[in-house]
Amino acid sequence: MRRIWAVVTTTVLTASLAACASPSEMASGGDDDGTPTLKVGVNPVPHGDILAFVRDELAADAGLKIDIVEIPDYNTPNTQLVEGELDANYFQHREFLKEWQDANPDNELSYVTDVHIERLGLYSKKHDKVGDLGEGAEIAVPNDPANLNRALRTLEKEGLVEIDPDAGENASEKSITENPKDLKITPLEAPQIPRSIDDVDAAVVNGNFAIEADLSENSEVLAWEPQGGDYAEKYANGLVVPADQADGKQVRTLVELLHKPEVAEYIDKTWKGVVLPVDAEGAIEE
Structure with missing residues (x-):
């Protein structure tokens, strides 16, 4: 009976701890080797392609795994982020996020960094x-x-x-x-x-x-x-996370990787002016 009670107590305690975890903590995971994983929702092109390049070419050396979730619309990624189904998303610019926040004032998201501009x-x-x-x-x-x-x-x-x-x-x-x-x-x-x-x-x-x-x-x-004025600041697409995760170690690592020179070179080579890389300071990399 003591053995049974110990198992029951452990099960209840584990469930309680899981219930207390934040959605983002529950969405984040790790591989069998303990490497932390970020689950990121993206529009397939070019966001998914850019992030796949980072995942395949740069992330392992930085001690990070990236789980890419392709989402073809503009409405789902922020909803999934606030519901804890994602750790981050990468599909929108600041103006779009502002409009979304105005319509959803109880869900605070943070725009972490610019990555690229898709020219209209x-x-x-x-x-x-x-x-x-x-x-x-x-x-x-x-x-x-x-x-x-x-x-x-x-x-x-x-x-x-x-x-x-x-x-x-x-x-x-x-x-x-x-x-x-x-x-x-x-x-x-x-x-x-x-x-x-x-x-x-x-x-x-x-x-x-x-x-x-x-x-x-x-x-x-x-x-x-x-492209004049604050064009890049307004319309660059970038990484968005829950506000309380903006300074997380995994997020900071991904930000650093997204601004590696190799990523800018990949963008320039692949899309030849339709997509423009943006550096860490928010300037278009011509």
Whole structure:
């Protein structure tokens, strides 16, 4: 009976300790050799490819294992992070995280470091240059607020529309004050835009979705989004973790690895200007 009671007591104690652990602690694990593991949710391209390079080429020497979870949408990664299913995610920029935090004020996440920028491009399968866009041409743009603003600023840079100066970073179709060609601006879910490019005259496409759809191979890039001012600070994609894990040893190790010169070289070689590496100080590495 004493032996049985000891087993029961140990089981209860173990369960109690597990219940007291934070979600992030429970999500983190270790391999059989005790090497700590970070479970990171990513959009497949380019985030998943970049992180796979780090995992395969750099992580072992740094004493870290990385478990990559590919998530194809923008909505799930933050939810899984706050629910403890992930230790970190890598798919978003600061503006997107800010919008998410505003909508979910009880869940505090920390943006830890920039890694890369996916340039928005104006692509077309029907036209070779911006000047070919005629009266009433239809242009698809992302419908999430941060990327919609970026898309409209791209059109503004090319002289296709003028945006109300008071719109700031919140420009939408309603912010257009001048539209000399009477262009039809059509907001769509960002992942859907490459699949719709045959049906419109042109489309402003996020870099990751342009890569997945091989747009640079089968369409013309009419224009790139403007890069002035605090472009990198706003739109670089980076690593996000629960606020109480921002200074964790494993997180710091991953940050160091993401800014190794080998990673920047890999990004430049693989995506040739569609994706730009960002250094640890937040500057674009040209």
